[in-house]
Amino acid sequence: MDQFHLMNVFVATGEEASFARAARRLDLSPAAVTRAIAALEELLGVKLLQRTTRHVRLTEAGQRYLDDSRTILASLEEANQAAAGINAAPRGNLSVTAPVLFGKLFVMPGIVQFLDTYPEVDVSAWFLDRVVNLVDEGIDVAVRIGHLPDSGLKAARVGQVRRVLCAAPAYLDRHGVPANPADLSRHTIISANHMSPRVEWKFGAQDNPTTVRLHARLTVTSNDAAITAAVAGLGICRLLSYQVADDVAAGRLRILLAEHEEPPWPVHVVHREGKFGSSKVRYFIDLLVAHLRAHPYVNSSIVAAGETMN
Numbered sequence: 535m536d537q538f539h540l541m542n543v544f545v546a547t548g549e550e551a552s553f554a555r556a557a558r559r560l561d562l563s564p565a566a567v568t569r570a571i572a573a574l575e576e577l578l579g580v581k582l583l584q585r586t587t588r589h590v591r592l593t594e595a596g597q598r599y600l601d602d603s604r605t606i607l608a609s610l611e612e613a614n615q616a617a618a619g620i621n622a623a624p625r626g627n628l629s630v631t632a633p634v635l636f637g638k639l640f641v642m643p644g645i646v647q648f649l650d651t652y653p654e655v656d657v658s659a660w661f662l663d664r665v666v667n668l669v670d671e672g673i674d675v676a677v678r679i680g681h682l683p684d685s686g687l688k689a690a691r692v693g694q695v696r697r698v699l700c701a702a703p704a705y706l707d708r709h710g711v712p713a714n715p716a717d718l719s720r721h722t723i724i725s726a727n728h729m730s731p732r733v734e735w736k737f738g739a740q741d742n743p744t745t746v747r748l749h750a751r752l753t754v755t756s757n758d759a760a761i762t763a764a765v766a767g768l769g770i771c772r773l774l775s776y777q778v779a780d781d782v783a784a785g786r787l788r789i790l791l792a793e794h795e796e797p798p799w800p801v802h803v804v805h806r807e808g809k810f811g812s813s814k815v816r817y818f819i820d821l822l823v824a825h826l827r828a829h830p831y832v833n834s835s836i837v838a839a840g841e842t843m844n
Contacts, residue, residue, distance in 0.1 A: 537577065538610065541603040543570035544582060548600040551590050624814035625654035631668075632677035635757055635777050637661035640829060641677060644822045651821075655814050663727065663757075668806045674815050675822070676804045679774065687804050690823050693832035694798040696775040699735075699790040704767040706788060712770075715746045715794055722769030725750035726760035735772055737794040744794075761787075774799070776831045801832055 546556040547567060557564045575582050582596035592600060628648075632641045638661065645657050660666060666673055668687060682689055705722075712718055715737045725733045733750050736743040751769060754760050757777050764771045764778075765786045781787040803823050805815060826832050 537574075538607070540570050540574040540577070541607060543567055544574055545600060545603050545607060547571060547583065547590060548592050548596065553590060624652045624812075624817050626812075626814055627656045627658060628675070628814050628818055629658045629660065629673045630675045630818070631660040631662060631666045631673050633679060634661045634663050636677060636679065639776065640826060640832065641822065644818075644825045647825075648818050648821055652814070652817070668804070674805060675819060677822075677826075678802050678804050680799050682800075682802060682804070687806055689802040689804045690819070691800055691802050692823055692826035693801045693829070695801060695832065696798050697772060697796055698775050698778065698792070699770055699772050700764060700778050700782065700787040701770040701790060702765055702767040702786060703788055705764075705769060708767075712790060715744060715791060718746055718748055718770065722751045723748045724760050724763050724769045724771035725753045726757050726771060726773060727755060736796060737791070738796065740797055743796065779831045801826065 543556065543560060543562070543566075546559050547553060550556045550559060553564050553567045553571075556562075557567045560567070571583060578599070580595045580599075581593050582599055584591040584593055630641065630645065631637075637659065641661075642659070645659060649655065649657060660673065665678070666676060668674075668676055678689070679695060699718075701721075709721060712721060715735070718735070723733055733748040735746050735748065737746065738744045752760075752763055754763070757773055760771045760773060761778060761781065763769070765781055770790065778787050782789060803819055803826070805819055
Protein backbone atom coordinates (compact mmCIF):
# COMPACT_ATOMS: atom_id res chain seq x y z
CA MET A 535 0.00 0.00 0.00
CA ASP A 536 1.27 3.52 -0.83
CA GLN A 537 3.09 4.86 2.24
CA PHE A 538 2.02 8.44 1.53
CA HIS A 539 -1.59 7.27 1.65
CA LEU A 540 -0.91 5.50 4.94
CA MET A 541 0.71 8.61 6.39
CA ASN A 542 -2.20 10.77 5.28
CA VAL A 543 -4.68 8.41 6.99
CA PHE A 544 -2.52 8.34 10.12
CA VAL A 545 -2.31 12.16 10.29
CA ALA A 546 -6.09 12.45 9.99
CA THR A 547 -6.61 9.80 12.68
CA GLY A 548 -4.08 11.38 15.03
CA GLU A 549 -5.53 14.85 14.61
CA GLU A 550 -9.14 13.69 14.96
CA ALA A 551 -8.36 11.17 17.74
CA SER A 552 -11.03 8.96 16.18
CA PHE A 553 -11.17 6.38 13.39
CA ALA A 554 -14.75 7.38 12.55
CA ARG A 555 -14.01 11.10 12.30
CA ALA A 556 -10.87 10.42 10.25
CA ALA A 557 -12.94 8.27 7.90
CA ARG A 558 -15.48 11.05 7.40
CA ARG A 559 -12.72 13.60 6.86
CA LEU A 560 -11.05 11.43 4.19
CA ASP A 561 -14.28 10.07 2.70
CA LEU A 562 -13.22 6.50 3.52
CA SER A 563 -14.91 3.70 5.42
CA PRO A 564 -13.89 3.18 9.07
CA ALA A 565 -12.68 -0.27 8.09
CA ALA A 566 -10.36 1.21 5.45
CA VAL A 567 -8.90 3.59 8.04
CA THR A 568 -8.35 0.75 10.50
CA ARG A 569 -6.60 -1.35 7.82
CA ALA A 570 -4.37 1.58 6.83
CA ILE A 571 -3.24 2.22 10.41
CA ALA A 572 -2.56 -1.46 10.96
CA ALA A 573 -0.56 -1.64 7.72
CA LEU A 574 1.50 1.41 8.70
CA GLU A 575 2.26 0.03 12.17
CA GLU A 576 3.30 -3.30 10.61
CA LEU A 577 5.52 -1.49 8.10
CA LEU A 578 7.24 0.55 10.81
CA GLY A 579 7.30 -2.19 13.43
CA VAL A 580 6.04 0.18 16.14
CA LYS A 581 2.70 0.94 17.79
CA LEU A 582 1.49 4.42 16.85
CA LEU A 583 -1.94 4.52 18.49
CA GLN A 584 -3.45 3.30 21.74
CA ARG A 585 -7.02 2.16 21.11
CA THR A 586 -9.82 1.94 23.68
CA THR A 587 -13.56 1.50 23.24
CA ARG A 588 -14.06 5.28 23.29
CA HIS A 589 -10.76 6.97 22.47
CA VAL A 590 -7.74 6.81 20.21
CA ARG A 591 -4.54 8.21 21.68
CA LEU A 592 -1.09 8.68 20.19
CA THR A 593 1.79 6.75 21.69
CA GLU A 594 5.07 8.61 22.24
CA ALA A 595 6.39 7.17 18.98
CA GLY A 596 3.08 8.08 17.34
CA GLN A 597 3.36 11.74 18.38
CA ARG A 598 6.86 11.99 16.89
CA TYR A 599 5.73 10.27 13.72
CA LEU A 600 2.71 12.57 13.46
CA ASP A 601 4.93 15.66 13.56
CA ASP A 602 7.30 14.20 10.96
CA SER A 603 4.43 13.05 8.74
CA ARG A 604 2.88 16.54 8.71
CA THR A 605 6.18 18.00 7.55
CA ILE A 606 6.67 15.37 4.86
CA LEU A 607 3.12 15.68 3.52
CA ALA A 608 3.32 19.48 3.50
CA SER A 609 6.58 19.32 1.52
CA LEU A 610 4.99 16.88 -0.91
CA GLU A 611 2.03 19.22 -1.44
CA GLU A 612 4.35 22.16 -1.99
CA ALA A 613 6.39 20.15 -4.51
CA ASN A 614 3.23 19.13 -6.35
CA GLN A 615 2.03 22.72 -6.47
CA ALA A 616 5.37 23.95 -7.75
CA ALA A 617 5.48 21.31 -10.48
CA ALA A 618 1.89 22.03 -11.51
CA GLY A 619 2.49 25.77 -11.72
CA ILE A 620 -0.07 26.60 -9.02
CA ASN A 621 2.53 28.85 -7.35
CA ALA A 622 2.05 31.34 -10.16
CA ALA A 623 -1.34 32.33 -8.74
CA PRO A 624 -1.44 32.91 -4.96
CA ARG A 625 -4.61 31.57 -3.39
CA GLY A 626 -5.96 30.16 -0.14
CA ASN A 627 -5.69 31.36 3.46
CA LEU A 628 -2.64 33.12 4.87
CA SER A 629 -2.18 33.50 8.64
CA VAL A 630 -0.06 36.32 10.07
CA THR A 631 0.83 37.38 13.61
CA ALA A 632 2.51 40.46 15.09
CA PRO A 633 2.49 42.50 18.32
CA VAL A 634 -0.75 44.47 18.69
CA LEU A 635 0.42 48.02 18.02
CA PHE A 636 3.11 47.02 15.52
CA GLY A 637 0.54 44.99 13.61
CA LYS A 638 -1.93 47.86 13.54
CA LEU A 639 0.62 50.45 12.43
CA PHE A 640 2.90 48.56 10.05
CA VAL A 641 1.60 45.07 9.18
CA MET A 642 -2.02 45.93 8.43
CA PRO A 643 -1.16 48.33 5.57
CA GLY A 644 0.83 45.52 3.97
CA ILE A 645 -2.05 43.09 4.43
CA VAL A 646 -4.48 45.50 2.78
CA GLN A 647 -2.12 46.01 -0.17
CA PHE A 648 -1.62 42.25 -0.48
CA LEU A 649 -5.37 41.53 -0.48
CA ASP A 650 -5.94 44.23 -3.08
CA THR A 651 -3.26 42.68 -5.29
CA TYR A 652 -4.24 39.01 -4.87
CA PRO A 653 -8.04 38.61 -4.74
CA GLU A 654 -7.93 34.80 -4.32
CA VAL A 655 -6.10 35.00 -0.97
CA ASP A 656 -7.78 35.39 2.44
CA VAL A 657 -5.77 36.58 5.45
CA SER A 658 -6.21 35.79 9.15
CA ALA A 659 -4.30 38.35 11.23
CA TRP A 660 -3.51 37.61 14.89
CA PHE A 661 -2.24 40.74 16.62
CA LEU A 662 -1.18 39.60 20.08
CA ASP A 663 1.38 40.82 22.62
CA ARG A 664 2.78 37.33 23.15
CA VAL A 665 5.05 35.00 21.23
CA VAL A 666 2.93 32.75 19.03
CA ASN A 667 4.30 29.29 18.20
CA LEU A 668 4.07 29.14 14.43
CA VAL A 669 4.11 25.36 14.20
CA ASP A 670 1.70 24.58 17.05
CA GLU A 671 -0.77 27.32 16.11
CA GLY A 672 -0.54 26.95 12.33
CA ILE A 673 0.74 30.46 11.58
CA ASP A 674 2.49 31.17 8.27
CA VAL A 675 4.28 34.47 8.98
CA ALA A 676 5.18 36.37 12.15
CA VAL A 677 6.86 39.63 13.07
CA ARG A 678 9.17 39.22 16.07
CA ILE A 679 10.74 42.07 18.04
CA GLY A 680 13.83 41.10 20.03
CA HIS A 681 16.61 38.56 19.72
CA LEU A 682 15.48 35.26 18.22
CA PRO A 683 16.09 31.92 19.93
CA ASP A 684 17.66 29.12 17.92
CA SER A 685 14.94 27.31 15.99
CA GLY A 686 14.18 25.74 12.65
CA LEU A 687 12.33 28.87 11.52
CA LYS A 688 13.60 31.12 8.76
CA ALA A 689 13.95 34.85 9.43
CA ALA A 690 14.62 38.07 7.53
CA ARG A 691 15.86 41.03 9.55
CA VAL A 692 13.96 44.16 8.57
CA GLY A 693 15.17 46.74 11.08
CA GLN A 694 15.45 47.59 14.73
CA VAL A 695 13.64 49.55 17.43
CA ARG A 696 14.69 51.08 20.73
CA ARG A 697 13.31 50.94 24.26
CA VAL A 698 12.89 54.58 25.15
CA LEU A 699 11.89 56.67 28.14
CA CYS A 700 9.53 59.51 27.35
CA ALA A 701 7.41 62.18 29.00
CA ALA A 702 5.31 65.17 27.98
CA PRO A 703 6.98 68.60 27.86
CA ALA A 704 4.41 69.88 30.40
CA TYR A 705 5.44 67.20 32.90
CA LEU A 706 9.13 67.99 32.42
CA ASP A 707 8.46 71.71 32.89
CA ARG A 708 6.85 70.96 36.27
CA HIS A 709 9.19 68.25 37.55
CA GLY A 710 12.47 68.72 35.71
CA VAL A 711 14.45 66.45 33.40
CA PRO A 712 16.23 63.41 34.89
CA ALA A 713 19.97 63.57 34.26
CA ASN A 714 20.66 59.87 34.87
CA PRO A 715 18.70 56.67 35.61
CA ALA A 716 19.02 57.14 39.38
CA ASP A 717 17.03 60.39 39.13
CA LEU A 718 13.96 58.42 38.03
CA SER A 719 13.21 57.51 41.65
CA ARG A 720 12.07 61.12 42.16
CA HIS A 721 9.61 61.02 39.25
CA THR A 722 6.13 59.67 38.59
CA ILE A 723 6.43 56.36 36.72
CA ILE A 724 3.89 54.87 34.30
CA SER A 725 4.32 51.11 33.79
CA ALA A 726 2.85 49.18 30.86
CA ASN A 727 2.26 45.47 30.19
CA HIS A 728 2.47 43.99 33.65
CA MET A 729 0.30 44.35 36.71
CA SER A 730 2.89 44.78 39.45
CA PRO A 731 3.60 48.29 40.77
CA ARG A 732 7.26 47.25 41.18
CA VAL A 733 9.30 48.19 38.12
CA GLU A 734 12.83 47.16 37.17
CA TRP A 735 14.30 49.04 34.22
CA LYS A 736 17.70 48.11 32.80
CA PHE A 737 20.03 50.59 31.15
CA GLY A 738 23.31 50.39 29.30
CA ALA A 739 25.23 47.46 27.85
CA GLN A 740 23.44 44.12 27.59
CA ASP A 741 26.29 42.20 29.26
CA ASN A 742 26.66 44.66 32.16
CA PRO A 743 23.39 46.58 32.59
CA THR A 744 22.46 49.03 35.30
CA THR A 745 19.17 48.06 36.97
CA VAL A 746 16.95 50.71 38.53
CA ARG A 747 14.09 49.60 40.79
CA LEU A 748 11.12 51.95 40.83
CA HIS A 749 7.52 52.21 42.03
CA ALA A 750 4.85 52.78 39.37
CA ARG A 751 2.21 55.36 40.23
CA LEU A 752 0.11 54.04 37.33
CA THR A 753 0.21 50.45 36.05
CA VAL A 754 -1.69 49.50 32.89
CA THR A 755 -1.87 46.47 30.59
CA SER A 756 -2.11 48.49 27.38
CA ASN A 757 0.66 50.42 25.65
CA ASP A 758 -1.97 52.77 24.23
CA ALA A 759 -3.14 53.59 27.75
CA ALA A 760 0.41 54.28 28.92
CA ILE A 761 0.96 56.62 25.97
CA THR A 762 -2.30 58.45 26.71
CA ALA A 763 -1.27 58.96 30.33
CA ALA A 764 2.20 60.17 29.35
CA VAL A 765 0.86 62.61 26.74
CA ALA A 766 -1.55 63.95 29.38
CA GLY A 767 1.46 64.85 31.52
CA LEU A 768 1.14 62.26 34.29
CA GLY A 769 4.71 61.00 34.27
CA ILE A 770 7.49 59.02 32.56
CA CYS A 771 6.89 55.75 30.70
CA ARG A 772 9.11 53.28 28.88
CA LEU A 773 7.99 51.92 25.54
CA LEU A 774 9.37 50.86 22.18
CA SER A 775 10.37 53.67 19.87
CA TYR A 776 7.84 52.90 17.15
CA GLN A 777 5.00 53.06 19.69
CA VAL A 778 5.66 56.72 20.53
CA ALA A 779 7.21 57.88 17.25
CA ASP A 780 4.20 59.94 16.11
CA ASP A 781 3.87 61.64 19.50
CA VAL A 782 7.59 62.43 19.59
CA ALA A 783 7.49 63.80 16.04
CA ALA A 784 4.51 66.00 16.97
CA GLY A 785 6.20 67.27 20.13
CA ARG A 786 3.68 65.68 22.48
CA LEU A 787 6.42 63.54 24.06
CA ARG A 788 10.16 63.94 24.55
CA ILE A 789 12.76 61.17 24.71
CA LEU A 790 14.81 61.05 27.92
CA LEU A 791 18.19 59.54 28.81
CA ALA A 792 18.86 58.31 25.27
CA GLU A 793 22.57 57.91 26.04
CA HIS A 794 21.70 55.34 28.72
CA GLU A 795 19.47 53.14 26.54
CA GLU A 796 19.93 49.42 26.04
CA PRO A 797 21.17 48.32 22.59
CA PRO A 798 18.38 48.40 19.97
CA TRP A 799 16.13 45.37 19.55
CA PRO A 800 16.15 43.68 16.11
CA VAL A 801 12.91 43.22 14.16
CA HIS A 802 12.50 40.09 12.02
CA VAL A 803 9.90 38.63 9.70
CA VAL A 804 9.79 34.95 10.62
CA HIS A 805 8.23 32.07 8.69
CA ARG A 806 8.23 28.29 8.51
CA GLU A 807 8.21 27.78 4.75
CA GLY A 808 9.61 24.54 3.40
CA LYS A 809 11.98 23.91 0.53
CA PHE A 810 9.52 24.89 -2.19
CA GLY A 811 7.31 27.43 -0.46
CA SER A 812 3.84 28.49 -1.47
CA SER A 813 3.42 31.60 -3.55
CA LYS A 814 1.01 33.26 -1.10
CA VAL A 815 3.62 33.12 1.67
CA ARG A 816 6.59 34.04 -0.54
CA TYR A 817 4.84 37.01 -2.10
CA PHE A 818 3.54 38.30 1.23
CA ILE A 819 6.97 38.01 2.86
CA ASP A 820 8.56 39.90 -0.05
CA LEU A 821 5.96 42.67 0.26
CA LEU A 822 6.17 42.94 4.05
CA VAL A 823 9.97 42.84 4.20
CA ALA A 824 10.25 45.62 1.60
CA HIS A 825 7.61 47.70 3.40
CA LEU A 826 9.24 47.40 6.83
CA ARG A 827 12.79 47.98 5.59
CA ALA A 828 11.63 51.21 3.97
CA HIS A 829 9.81 52.53 7.05
CA PRO A 830 11.75 55.15 9.05
CA TYR A 831 10.19 54.11 12.36
CA VAL A 832 11.63 50.61 11.96
CA ASN A 833 14.98 51.53 10.47
CA SER A 834 16.19 54.72 12.12
CA SER A 835 16.20 56.78 15.28
CA ILE A 836 12.62 57.75 15.70
CA VAL A 837 12.61 61.38 14.72
CA ALA A 838 14.89 64.13 13.71
CA ALA A 839 16.95 66.48 15.79
CA GLY A 840 15.53 67.69 19.06
CA GLU A 841 14.07 64.34 20.13
CA THR A 842 16.26 63.94 23.21
CA MET A 843 16.45 65.80 26.47
CA ASN A 844 19.20 65.11 28.97
